[in-house]
Amino acid sequence: MKHRLISSISSLIATLFFAFASAQAAAAQCNWWGQLYPVCANTQSGWGWENNQTCVSRATCVTQPAPYGVVGNSSSSAAAVSSVAASTGGSCAGIANWNASTIYWGNDRAQLNGVKYRAKWWTQGENPAQNPTGVWAGEGACSGVASSSLSSSSRPSSSLAPSSRSSSSIAPSSRSSSSIPRSSSSASSIAGTTPIARHGRLQVCGNQLCNQYNTPVQLRGMSTHGIQWYGWGSCLTEGSLDALANDWKADILRIAMYVQEGGYETDPAGYTAQVSRLIDEATERGMYALVDFHQLSPGDPNYNLQNAKNFFRDIVQAHSSKTNVIYDVANEPNGVTWAGIKSYAEQVIPVIRQYNPNAVVLVGTHGWGSMGISDGRTAQDIYQNPVNATNIMYTFHFYAASHGQSYRDNLIWAAQRLPVFVTEFGSQDYTGDGANDFTSTQQYLDILNQYKISWTNWNYSDDFRSGAVWKTGTCSSNNWSTTNLKEAGLWMRDKMRNR
Incomplete structure (x- = not known):
């Protein structure tokens, strides 16, 4: 009896101590570059997910310079x-x-x-x-009389921001070194001319994609078409990728590896090798590589579960030392519930983590990547039942001529609560063809700029459809000058060059 009493008292003390510690942690918040997040009670480093919300570990929060860091409880940022x-x-x-x-x-x-x-x-x-x-x-x-206009002493020159340019086209996707909050120890390494040199290893912090200095970044780039049709040696060559990196100023190349339709399942080793080559080519040019497991039909990614495990095992292991590769485990799930996609993702992500524990992983969403809205659902499905993994983002796809305000509203709702990456979009209808609706597309880009959501446009090929940026015949001619760009190509190139 005595031993049981002592044991019960010890257990009670431990419980009360844990509750007190948890309460103290809950009371503390992290001022993360001016935005509040709760300090994690259990996560010891990095970012976590506790009590159905994003949190920052104390060890990570205190790495920020003053006046940021751990603060007392407060009701708002x-x-x-x-x-x-x-x-x-x-x-x-x-x-x-x-x-x-x-x-x-x-x-x-x-x-x-x-x-x-x-x-x-x-x-x-x-x-x-x-x-x-x-x-x-x-x-x-502060005190003192306000001036009537904003001082221009810290602005870029007027040639970078002409009055005729829309605000969305001048929002920078990567901040200048003078505007990135950082400690003095990292200041010497921020300079660089390529996206990889500027940003280094990426990570998810809060609802945003961040660089190695934990500063939010927005990547802009292009998606290939299916590499079984327009891959290496066709529309993807030394010359075309030089143009994308150096002339277009792209940050990222999305590598669309179809699983069916003559893709991976017909030659796993061959398509794994081609994806590997394209990762190397993007890396040589200082771009990030987004590896897209492009399942489409069947729409349920669980159909390709074993293919996905095999592919990601091989490709991640081959590039485990690289810091510029992002992995998308499912392109456009359709005809499947969010719960089914979540189950699939939670089986594939551990395969990636086995060989690269730090890579950013993207998860495709229901309704052809619409976060459910094309299926009559919404992003609330994801928010209420998130994937049980860290350092992940959720993808959103849109085609501006088909997908109107209800899709934009769903995107905004999601961006305020979840980490979002737009891995595919076009200014045409959902087939990637038809007239360009640049007005609707610009409305989307304004949202992406506001929330610093990264994007890749569909597609970098000379396919006959209007969504392919190059005129038919360009790839065989190997002439990557702007005279060979279609209307959509000229427009997207401008959005990447003029930020």
Whole structure:
């Protein structure tokens, strides 16, 4: 009896201690570059998922420079920013009041209600006091007369932002070194001319794709067509990839490896080798490589579960030392529930993690990658039942001439709650053909820019459809000049070059 009593008391003390520790952890929050996340109670490093929400481990949060890091409990990111602002002080003399219509670049400053703020990257219309995406850093309660206009001392030259260019085309996908918050130890290595040199190993932080400095980034690039038709030696050559990397200024190449339709299942070794070659070619040019397991028909990815395990085992093992490869485990699941996709993903992701525990992994969503809306569902299915894995993102596909405002609303809802990557889209109808609807496409790109969602456009080939960027016959001619681009090609090239 005595031993059982002692044991019960010990158990009670341990329970109370754990509850106290958990309460303390819950009370603490992480001010992550101006945006609040809860500090994880159990996750010891990196980012975690606890109590149905994203959290930051204490060890990761404290790596940020002052004034960011672990803070006490607060009800909003605005309160955290205001708290930081109030403690630092300063003068607002000559700093313009924040204006919703003004474009702010990295290091531009504005004041609002007696508090000075600094933009960490390009932004427009985001209230600093509310700070929904963490773009604003509070610099202190201040006094002084506001100027009538924004100071241009920290802006790029006017040639980079002509007044006729839409805001979405000038939002930078990678911040200049002066606007990336970082510690002095990393400052010497940020300089670089290629996307890989600038960003290094990618990771998911909160709802965003981040670089090696835990700073959100937006990658822009192109998807190949099916490599069984337009692959290496056809539309993908030394010359075409040089054009994509150097002339188009693409950050990423999506490698679309069909499973059926004459793809992987007909020659596993051959298609694995071709994907491997394309990863190497992208890497040589400083681009990220997105390996797309392009299942389409059958729509249920579980049909190809063993194929997926075999392919990812071979390709990830071959490139395990690379830091620039992203893996997409399912292209466009269709005719299958989200629960079925989740089950598939949770069986394939461990295969990838066995050989590369740090790679970003993408998971295709239901309704042909629409996050369910093409099936009469929504992204709430994913939010309420997320994949049980870390460092993952969920994909979204759209074709602007077919997919209207309801799809955009679903995308916005998801972007506010989940890490999203647009791995395929076009300005045409859902077949990748027909007239270009650039107005609708621009509305989508505005959303992607606002939430810093990375994207790859369909497709980098000379297929006869209007969604293929090159005119028919270009690939056989090996002439990659802009005179051979279709209307969609010229438009997409401009979106990559002029950010």
